[in-house]
Amino acid sequence: MAYELYYWPMLQGRGEFVRLALEDAGADYVDIARGPDADGRGLGALTRFLEDPSIARPAFAPPVLRDGDTLIGQTAAILLYLGPRLGLVGESEADRIWTHQIQLTIADVVAEAHDTHHPIAISLNYEDQKPEAARRARDFCRNRIPEFLAWFEHVLTRNDGRHLVGDRVTYADLSLFQLVDGLHYAFPNASAAALSDNPQVAALHAAIPRRPRLAAYLASPRRIPFNEQCIFRRYPELDG
Amino acid sequence: MAYELYYWPMLQGRGEFVRLALEDAGADYVDIARGPDADGRGLGALTRFLEDPSIARPAFAPPVLRDGDTLIGQTAAILLYLGPRLGLVGESEADRIWTHQIQLTIADVVAEAHDTHHPIAISLNYEDQKPEAARRARDFCRNRIPEFLAWFEHVLTRNDGRHLVGDRVTYADLSLFQLVDGLHYAFPNASAAALSDNPQVAALHAAIPRRPRLAAYLASPRRIPFNEQCIFRRYPELDG
Numbered sequence: 001m002a003y004e005l006y007y008w009p010m011l012q013g014r015g016e017f018v019r020l021a022l023e024d025a026g027a028d029y030v031d032i033a034r035g036p037d038a039d040g041r042g043l044g045a046l047t048r049f050l051e052d053p054s055i056a057r058p059a060f061a062p063p064v065l066r067d068g069d070t071l072i073g074q075t076a077a078i079l080l081y082l083g084p085r086l087g088l089v090g091e092s093e094a095d096r097i098w099t100h101q102i103q104l105t106i107a108d109v110v111a112e113a114h115d116t117h118h119p120i121a122i123s124l125n126y127e128d129q130k131p132e133a134a135r136r137a138r139d140f141c142r143n144r145i146p147e148f149l150a151w152f153e154h155v156l157t158r159n160d161g162r163h164l165v166g167d168r169v170t171y172a173d174l175s176l177f178q179l180v181d182g183l184h185y186a187f188p189n190a191s192a193a194a195l196s197d198n199p200q201v202a203a204l205h206a207a208i209p210r211r212p213r214l215a216a217y218l219a220s221p222r223r224i225p226f227n228e229q230c231i232f233r234r235y236p237e238l239d240g
Numbered sequence: 241m242a243y244e245l246y247y248w249p250m251l252q253g254r255g256e257f258v259r260l261a262l263e264d265a266g267a268d269y270v271d272i273a274r275g276p277d278a279d280g281r282g283l284g285a286l287t288r289f290l291e292d293p294s295i296a297r298p299a300f301a302p303p304v305l306r307d308g309d310t311l312i313g314q315t316a317a318i319l320l321y322l323g324p325r326l327g328l329v330g331e332s333e334a335d336r337i338w339t340h341q342i343q344l345t346i347a348d349v350v351a352e353a354h355d356t357h358h359p360i361a362i363s364l365n366y367e368d369q370k371p372e373a374a375r376r377a378r379d380f381c382r383n384r385i386p387e388f389l390a391w392f393e394h395v396l397t398r399n400d401g402r403h404l405v406g407d408r409v410t411y412a413d414l415s416l417f418q419l420v421d422g423l424h425y426a427f428p429n430a431s432a433a434a435l436s437d438n439p440q441v442a443a444l445h446a447a448i449p450r451r452p453r454l455a456a457y458l459a460s461p462r463r464i465p466f467n468e469q470c471i472f473r474r475y476p477e478l479d480g
Contacts, residue, residue: 119376
């Protein structure tokens with residue numbers, strides 16, 4: 001039975017980390033909110049799902065993955081669950097927990113990237129928190145992007161230089177590609193500087209999209225373009 | 241062999257979620273940074289560990305747990321690892337991933353609570369971001385604390401009303417106690433209002449510290465008092 005992904009249809013967001021894993025593995029899945037209403041899909045289906053009082057284990061927020069009777073929320077938990085099923089994580093418990101630890105650190109960067117344009121409240125628009133956003137983004141670009149990318153570079157160096165864990169691609173590598181891609185979109189200047197200091201991270205970011213299934217996905221209409229409704233937003237005034 | 245916990249010795253912080261699980265289970269563990277230098281412990285031992293270039297799988301930040309040759313960072317990953325070993329999670333994969341999903345949502349609240357006093361940059365002092373902190377804390381108290389506690393109340397209601405998962409205490413229950421305890425310390429007014437709307441969350445917060453091992457721990461000097469170096473800080477101007 002196909003996996004079902006419940007996520008917003010108009011943006012990459014956190015759902016994209018799940019989409020990349022499913023696409024790279026060639027998994028059978030349905031992106032519920034992106035199908036036609038006539039098939040019981042679309043944004044209405046997502047909204048009904050999120051508000052369904054009969055769900056015993058409701059997620060706080062999307063993305064949510066359905067696998068038969070099992071529902072899983074939280075991006076990193078979804079990847080923890082999918083990793084072994086999709087062949088995107090090592091066999092040993094030590095490799096699996098380390099891969100997950102890296103994913104959780106990626107999630108931390110994603111949250112910080114989001115807060116560059118929403119440092120005060122997600123209930124407010126960017127336009128209502130621009131001075132605070134400018135201050136937060138300055139610190140993120142000058143301190144946090146370099147600190148985090150340096151850590152990923154360390155992790156690569158202490159492994160084989162090409163993979164974060166072991167000797168083949170895991171979901172953490174796919175997620176690091178997506179993180180760097182998002183940073184590159186939102187903060188082209190700050191990211192370019194940090195990537196030149198961390199060449200193995202840059203090389204991973206270049207190599208992952210050459211994987212055949214991912215290349216096909218990224219060139220397809222299934223890949224939603226980056227835009228200013230998402231975590232990674234190109235506001236030039238924040239790239240410093 | 242005893243578990244080793246590597247975390248800051250002067251604050252509860254994220255390490256406290258790990259301490260609570262270890263203490264509740266009566267596990268044998270060493271809180272490395274809190275022992276005497278003469279025993280190779282203390283803050284110096286923590287610093288040396290964090291900077292050790294020979295560690296193949298370095299964490300981005302503490303807490304880190306050592307179990308023999310295995311090192312694990314990221315609070316939620318540590319609890320994922322410890323849960324089965326300490327008897328603090330159910331047997332089925334579905335229960336384990338749901339418990340972890342709840343833990344990750346608790347981690348999200350913790351990060352947001354931290355950012356009420358550091359909305360701009362962790363590299364700056366609170367005094368350098370007070371106006372922004374006041375704005376962010378207002379939204380956190382008025383919107384986010386109620387939203388998150390209502391979700392935990394839903395989760396309890398849709399289970400048995402007393403446990404988040406299944407019919408016995410998991411590490412997620414211990415962590416929800418700690419989260420509510422921290423919110424209550426930092427935002428006594430906002431938390432009291434939200435707890436009165438979510439009575440099962442309030443009841444869980446009252447019940448968990450009556451567990452015998454936890455009661456002993458909480459009354460001991462091992463429990464570091466809340467303070468203003470931590471995630472949860474009592475700045476009265478932010479409680480609104």
